Amino acid sequence: MLYVVITFLWVSLWFYLLFGGADFGAGILELFTRAHNKDRTRRTMYRAIGPIWEANHMWLIIAIVILFVGFPKIYATMSTAMHIPLIIMLLGIIARGTAFAFRHYDAVVDDMQQVYNRIFTWSSLITPLFLGIIAGSTVTGKITQQPKDFLEDYVFSWLNWFCVAVGCFTVAIAAFLAAVFLIGEAQGEKDKRRFIAKAKTANIAAFIAGALVFFASLYQHIPLLDWIFANPVGIISITAASLSLILLWYLLSKGKVKILPVLAGFQVTMILLSVTYIHFPKIVLLKDGGYLSLLEHEATGKTIDALGAALLIGSLFILPALFYLLYSFRKSANRTKA
Amino acid sequence: MDNFIAARSQMALSLGFHIIFSCIGMVMPFFMAVSHFIYLKTGNTLYKNITRAWSKGVAIFFATGAVSGTVLSFELGLLWPAFMEKAGPIFGMPFSLEGTAFFIEAIALGFYLYGWDKFNKWFVWATGVVVGISGLLSGILVVAANAWMNNPKGFDFINGEYINIDPIKAMFNDAWFSQALHMCIAAFAATGFAVAGVHAFMVYRKKNIRFHAAAFKIAATFAAVAAILQPLSGDISAKNVARLQPAKLAAMEAVLKTEAAAPLIIGGIPDTATGQVNYAIRLPGLLSFMAYGDMHHPVKGYDQIPKEEQPPVMVTHFSFQIMVALGIFMLLIAVLYLIIILKKKSWQNKTWLLRLFMLATPMGFIAVEAGWTVTEVGRQPWIIYGIMKTRDAVTPMPGIPYTFYLFTAVYISLSAIVVFMLYRQIKMVGKLYDNSDNEALTFSHDLH
Ligand code: HDD
Ligand code: HEM
Numbered sequence: 001m002l003y004v005v006i007t008f009l010w011v012s013l014w015f016y017l018l019f020g021g022a023d024f025g026a027g028i029l030e031l032f033t034r035a036h037n038k039d040r041t042r043r044t045m046y047r048a049i050g051p052i053w054e055a056n057h058m059w060l061i062i063a064i065v066i067l068f069v070g071f072p073k074i075y076a077t078m079s080t081a082m083h084i085p086l087i088i089m090l091l092g093i094i095a096r097g098t099a100f101a102f103r104h105y106d107a108v109v110d111d112m113q114q115v116y117n118r119i120f121t122w123s124s125l126i127t128p129l130f131l132g133i134i135a136g137s138t139v140t141g142k143i144t145q146q147p148k149d150f151l152e153d154y155v156f157s158w159l160n161w162f163c164v165a166v167g168c169f170t171v172a173i174a175a176f177l178a179a180v181f182l183i184g185e186a187q188g189e190k191d192k193r194r195f196i197a198k199a200k201t202a203n204i205a206a207f208i209a210g211a212l213v214f215f216a217s218l219y220q221h222i223p224l225l226d227w228i229f230a231n232p233v234g235i236i237s238i239t240a241a242s243l244s245l246i247l248l249w250y251l252l253s254k255g256k257v258k259i260l261p262v263l264a265g266f267q268v269t270m271i272l273l274s275v276t277y278i279h280f281p282k283i284v285l286l287k288d289g290g291y292l293s294l295l296e297h298e299a300t301g302k303t304i305d306a307l308g309a310a311l312l313i314g315s316l317f318i319l320p321a322l323f324y325l326l327y328s329f330r331k332s333a334n335r336t337k338a
Numbered sequence: 339m340d341n342f343i344a345a346r347s348q349m350a351l352s353l354g355f356h357i358i359f360s361c362i363g364m365v366m367p368f369f370m371a372v373s374h375f376i377y378l379k380t381g382n383t384l385y386k387n388i389t390r391a392w393s394k395g396v397a398i399f400f401a402t403g404a405v406s407g408t409v410l411s412f413e414l415g416l417l418w419p420a421f422m423e424k425a426g427p428i429f430g431m432p433f434s435l436e437g438t439a440f441f442i443e444a445i446a447l448g449f450y451l452y453g454w455d456k457f458n459k460w461f462v463w464a465t466g467v468v469v470g471i472s473g474l475l476s477g478i479l480v481v482a483a484n485a486w487m488n489n490p491k492g493f494d495f496i497n498g499e500y501i502n503i504d505p506i507k508a509m510f511n512d513a514w515f516s517q518a519l520h521m522c523i524a525a526f527a528a529t530g531f532a533v534a535g536v537h538a539f540m541v542y543r544k545k546n547i548r549f550h551a552a553a554f555k556i557a558a559t560f561a562a563v564a565a566i567l568q569p570l571s572g573d574i575s576a577k578n579v580a581r582l583q584p585a586k587l588a589a590m591e592a593v594l595k596t597e598a599a600a601p602l603i604i605g606g607i608p609d610t611a612t613g614q615v616n617y618a619i620r621l622p623g624l625l626s627f628m629a630y631g632d633m634h635h636p637v638k639g640y641d642q643i644p645k646e647e648q649p650p651v652m653v654t655h656f657s658f659q660i661m662v663a664l665g666i667f668m669l670l671i672a673v674l675y676l677i678i679i680l681k682k683k684s685w686q687n688k689t690w691l692l693r694l695f696m697l698a699t700p701m702g703f704i705a706v707e708a709g710w711t712v713t714e715v716g717r718q719p720w721i722i723y724g725i726m727k728t729r730d731a732v733t734p735m736p737g738i739p740y741t742f743y744l745f746t747a748v749y750i751s752l753s754a755i756v757v758f759m760l761y762r763q764i765k766m767v768g769k770l771y772d773n774s775d776n777e778a779l780t781f782s783h784d785l786h
């Protein structure tokens with residue numbers, strides 16, 4: 001059962017990165033869209049994510065619940081050490097979720113829309129930035145279970161080059177996913193070309209941010225390359241991601257967009273797989289050289305069994321319903337487009 | 339403000355904020371389902387418009403409820419890491435089931451809000467009902483988690499270790515049923531009176547009377563039934579508290595001295611130094627009777643509770659009184675309203691009735707907040723009753739007062755925006771949903 005629970009944890013993080021990421025990315029793209037195009041970007045986005053945006057963010061809650069029920073020590077340590085970035089991320093989540101609903105459901109359309117839009121786009125950038133920062137902090141080896149010094153243990157544990165670089169990488173990935181997903185949603189050639197250009201820019205940004213992560217890891221003596229290339233899964237997934245990147249650029253330049261979302265999703269999946277596989281089961285590296293492990297710091301007693309059973313039963317309900325939601329809105333969106 | 343007080347205040351603020359949205363989120367779908375049902379059966383577009391207008395309100399509330407709930411699931415760890423480290427595996431069962439319920443709710447809401455005109459109309463209606471049922475289920479589950487803090491079951495506590503953990507037993511603790519029942523009814527009463535009050539006000543102002551009168555009737559009927567059941571379930575709750583948490587009962591009722599035939603104390607200012615409750619009305623033997631069904635059953639007072647285990651009596655007692663007083667007032671309005679719709683239809687549009695409902699608009703929610711204050715403050719100094727002190731659970735992170743101020747500012751601004759949006763929603767009813775006041779203006783607006 002422990003492996004069932006861990007699988008669900010991974011899958012919820014994966015789905016959150018893909019769907020939640022694309023969601024954030026749509027806001028980021030809007031932020032970097034020229035004023036006269038903003039409105040069309042926004043409308044395309046509503047059509048694409050409107051019905052499922054609430055569900056996209058449930059993956060984060062599932063991951064958190066799995067952590068605090070199944071791996072309470074990891075949850076408690078992380079939420080103490082990462083207090084400040086978590087607070088900022090939460091403010092981002094509050095601002096973004098409410099602004100999204102407000103701008104869509106406000107009965108009067110007036111200048112308030114500008115306010116909602118600004119809040120929405122900026123929080124779309126800040127939230128994944130801090131998500132990435134927190135993710136990066138798990139492997140920098142600066143987290144401690146006995147925090148003493150405020151700056152050292154509560155601030156520099158996440159405010160360092162490596163974590164910030166991972167944050168930027170996350171932002172770029174989110175924007176890239178969104179751009180690729182939106183190409184298929186575009187109405188008309190002009191918008192399609194616009195999103196293709198955005199996808200290219202975001203991809204380059206992700207590449208640069210990835211390089212930053214690499215340099216920061218050198219600077220902070222984090223053996224990133226050793227981790228990735230010391231095992232076959234890391235090598236295979238990074239190679240597969242690179243190869244598909246070439247294919248992706250080729251298809252982008254040809255304007256063949258049908259399978260692009262699958263390719264982009266595949267790349268992101270490979271990256272997540274390679275970085276999580278290396279560390280499994282040591283999910284948090286601690287300052288004192290120790291670690292928190294999914295296989296050693298799990299809950300005791302019948303908790304894991306009950307949690308696993310709850311997740312399995314839950315997914316019997318959720319997955320078909322979610323699939324049907326996606327499927328039927330895809331169908332009706334295609335119909336309106338045609 | 340020290341860290342500990344700030345953490346408690348921030349927790350209370352976040353929960354007190356969230357509960358308003360979660361109540362509305364779990365009850366409004368039922369109102370909508372009724373109105374939608376009438377429309378589908380009769381084809382009367384008035385009810386279609388009510389359903390559409392309400393569904394926009396619900397979308398706003400749902401989003402706010404979702405983000406404030408997300409904040410909570412992190413805040414438990416941000417503020418009480420030591421508590422979550424021990425309690426997570428024990429009381430986590432309802433939370434993991436709740437995850438499924440929330441998910442179903444979010445998916446069904448996607449269908450309901452965006453699927454109108456796209457799918458079979460009864461399918462859309464059914465997804466609305468699913469939203470309500472899964473919302474109600476999540477309410478029940480989360481309250482079961484809270485009930486565990488009041489009645490920790492499902493583990494053995496030996497030498498400071500939590501062993502033999504059984505999360506299923508923990509979920510079905512002795513407090514979950516009475517709390518969940520009470521909470522669900524409270525949600526219906528609070529939301530019902532709030533919605534009815536707003537529509538009563540619009541009828542009173544003679545705006546879109548047909549629309550608002552029909553909406554009022556649906557909400558007021560739900561509210562009335564719930565308000566009549568509320569004191570009954572409250573009585574079950576009180577008897578349960580007497581059995582499981584005598585210190586909380588003493589705080590609620592301001593029982594400073596143990597007495598054989600304890601009086602019910604109404605009002606008054608409890609003074610723990612002298613052991614007196616000044617300026618109070620006393621109804622002899624009634625508390626013994628209400629808590630234990632026996633006029634002469636002794637009720638444990640503060641004199642028999644160790645000083646360091648006494649909950650704050652002032653806050654608990656007053657909150658309890660406020661809740662009960664409002665509960666009784668709502669009960670009276672409810673009885674009156676039911677008599678009117680069953681026997682005295684001619685009173686239905688009397689101004690005084692509308693005024694009465696306008697007066698009751700905030701009452702349910704005030705009672706909800708007061709009720710939770712009773713539950714939470716009355717459990718102090720324990721975070722897990724009898725097992726872990728709240729003080730030992732707080733985060734070591736310094737500077738919590740600042741995050742408390744920050745969150746206070748955020749929640750105040752959010753509340754202001756939500757009220758502002760609601761105001762605009764109601765103001766636009768004439769244009770978007772019901773132009774009977776203004777027939778000359780032919781306004782055909784795409785409802786989506
Ligand atoms: C762990 C933290 C936590 C706590 C203590 C609570 N909640 Fe909550 N709540 C969430 C975590 C959460 C959430 C997981 O974050 C949700 C899920 C998705 C969402 O709508 O927010 C949420 C939403 C949510 C919803 C659906 C919201 C809607 O339809 O608008 C309901 C009905 C409740 N909650 C009910 C409650 C009640 C009655 C509570 C108190 C007694 C309560 N929650 C405390
Ligand atoms: C399932 C639901 C709930 C859970 C799991 C929960 C959990 C907690 C926790 C962990 C604390 C901090 C520790 C403590 O002070 O004991 C707390 C405090 C508090 N909560 Fe709740 N709570 C829930 C519902 C609510 C609701 C809906 C309210 C509404 C107002 C509320 C009001 C408060 C208050 C006022 C405090 C501060 C009490 C004090 O410190 O004196 N709670 N709660």
Ligand code: HEM
Pocket residue numbers: 488513516517518520521523524525527528568569570571572573575576577579586661662663664665666668702703705706707708709710712713716
């Ligand atoms: C006159 C009747 C009422 C009585 C006798 C009553 C009794 C009680 C009692 C004894 C508790 C504490 C339970 C505990 O700590 O576990 C409680 C809590 C609570 N009450 Fe009431 N109550 C009444 C009316 C209301 C009304 C009208 C509302 C709101 C609409 C309400 C909402 C709540 C809530 C939300 C709680 C906290 C949740 C819970 O613990 O169940 N109550 N009530």
